[in-house]
Amino acid sequence: MPDDTPLHGGTLPAPTPDGRVRLDAAARTALFAQVPGEPGAAKPDPVLVASGITRTFGGLKAVDVDHLEIQRGCITGLIGPNGAGKTTLFNLLTGFDRPDSGTWSMDGAPLGKLYPHQVARKGVVRTFQLTKALSKLTVLDNVKLGATGQKGERMLATLAPWVWRKQEREITERAHDLLARFKLDAKSDDLAGSLSGGQRKLLEMARALMTDPTVVMLDEPMAGVNPALTQSLLGHIKSLRDDGMTVVFVEHDMDVIRDISDWVVVMAQGSVIAESTPDGLSQNDAVVDAYLGAHHDQALEFDEHGRPVGETAVLAEQLEAAEIETLEAGGDLAEPDIGHTTQHQTRPQQGRHAASASDDESRDR
Numbered sequence: 124m125p126d127d128t129p130l131h132g133g134t135l136p137a138p139t140p141d142g143r144v145r146l147d148a149a150a151r152t153a154l155f156a157q158v159p160g161e162p163g164a165a166k167p168d169p170v171l172v173a174s175g176i177t178r179t180f181g182g183l184k185a186v187d188v189d190h191l192e193i194q195r196g197c198i199t200g201l202i203g204p205n206g207a208g209k210t211t212l213f214n215l216l217t218g219f220d221r222p223d224s225g226t227w228s229m230d231g232a233p234l235g236k237l238y239p240h241q242v243a244r245k246g247v248v249r250t251f252q253l254t255k256a257l258s259k260l261t262v263l264d265n266v267k268l269g270a271t272g273q274k275g276e277r278m279l280a281t282l283a284p285w286v287w288r289k290q291e292r293e294i295t296e297r298a299h300d301l302l303a304r305f306k307l308d309a310k311s312d313d314l315a316g317s318l319s320g321g322q323r324k325l326l327e328m329a330r331a332l333m334t335d336p337t338v339v340m341l342d343e344p345m346a347g348v349n350p351a352l353t354q355s356l357l358g359h360i361k362s363l364r365d366d367g368m369t370v371v372f373v374e375h376d377m378d379v380i381r382d383i384s385d386w387v388v389v390m391a392q393g394s395v396i397a398e399s400t401p402d403g404l405s406q407n408d409a410v411v412d413a414y415l416g417a418h419h420d421q422a423l424e425f426d427e428h429g430r431p432v433g434e435t436a437v438l439a440e441q442l443e444a445a446e447i448e449t450l451e452a453g454g455d456l457a458e459p460d461i462g463h464t465t466q467h468q469t470r471p472q473q474g475r476h477a478a479s480a481s482d483d484e485s486r487d488r
């Protein structure tokens with residue numbers, strides 16, 4: 124664990140053993156004041172470091188990131204036009220897809236070749252553009268699913284039921300605490316299908332926090348959220364940072380980006396084309412050319428209640444059907460069938476339970 128890091132006008136506190144650090148607004152401003160606004164810029168205390176990551180679909184290079192560092196204890200906004208590669212990069216960093224090349228690590232520990240649940244256990248979790256709430260399960264059960272992949276869970280249930288029961292009790296308690304944090308406790312016994320779009324986003328965040336993560340990656344957390352709930356959702360995202368977690372989030376709305384980001388990474392055509400403080404974005408020519416000046420459509424469509432409509436509704440249904448099939452077959456939602464599918468969360472996945480590996484075991488590509 125690094126000691127306190129010298130920082131312009133003071134020192135950057137050393138992280139806790141779980142990789143978290145609480146920084147006030149002044150510390151975050153001072154911290155980024157010394158970071159050059161250029162792609163691949165080194166950060167004073169990066170928690171995630173990625174290098175040479177490429178992912179090609181057919182002839183299309185969806186991701187081609189030379190170098191990226193994510194500063195600990197801060198909110199990094201990831202922006203870019205539709206198709207820039209933001210979601211694919213999230214998928215790669217969290218083990219839901221495999222790159223053609225590249226390495227990335229959290230606090231020096233390599234994360235490549237790991238399954239999503241192994242990446243989560245290392246401290247990096249993510250949410251999805253289209254929420255993955257299972258509508259026919261209760262809100263509480265959905266949150267408890269975030270703990271799937273607990274070490275030795277299935278073996279414990281068979282061989283040592285008393286140990287398993289204790290773990291189950293702890294999981295339930297933690298799920299209740301998280302539901303209270305996100306003000307969903309009154310709904311814990313309701314079916315997840317009855318929640319609004321914004322509540323589903325909160326549910327997904329609660330589920331992601333079940334593993335007590337260091338880094339939380341949120342893919343378009345505001346998509347489909349009723350404007351009335353936007354401020355409260357933003358407050359919840361800031362509260363993750365206030366607890367010392369590192370947040371990376373994809374967002375299209377520049378007002379949201381300016382409101383909560385400490386640092387912004389801009390992608391276009393698979394690459395990081397700029398990095399900047401939120402205030403510096405409009406002065407960055409590359410950003411203006413590639414993003415702010417470019418016309419782009421929202422990829423997903425929602426009604427005024429935050430429910431997916433049109434093509435988005437069809438995709439959401441297919442995604443849920445595939446997940447129910449996975450669960451019914453005894454599979455783990457955190458284990459994608461890498462190698463058989465190219466995981467992209469807006470495309471329904473089939474038979475992801477087919478993948479298997481022993482706990483904490485890396486696998487070959």
Ligand SMILES: Nc1ncnc2c1ncn2[C@@H]1O[C@H](COP(=O)(O)OP(=O)(O)OP(=O)(O)O)[C@@H](O)[C@H]1O
Pocket residue numbers: 180183185203204205206207208209210211212422465466467470
């Ligand atoms: N599984 C896949 N199979 C084929 N092409 C894919 C797949 N996943 C992503 N792509 C393509 O890779 C490119 C990057 O897509 P990606 O979804 O990562 O972009 P994005 O920046 O997240 O876009 P958006 O803002 O619309 O969500 C796009 O051209 C997309 O069509």
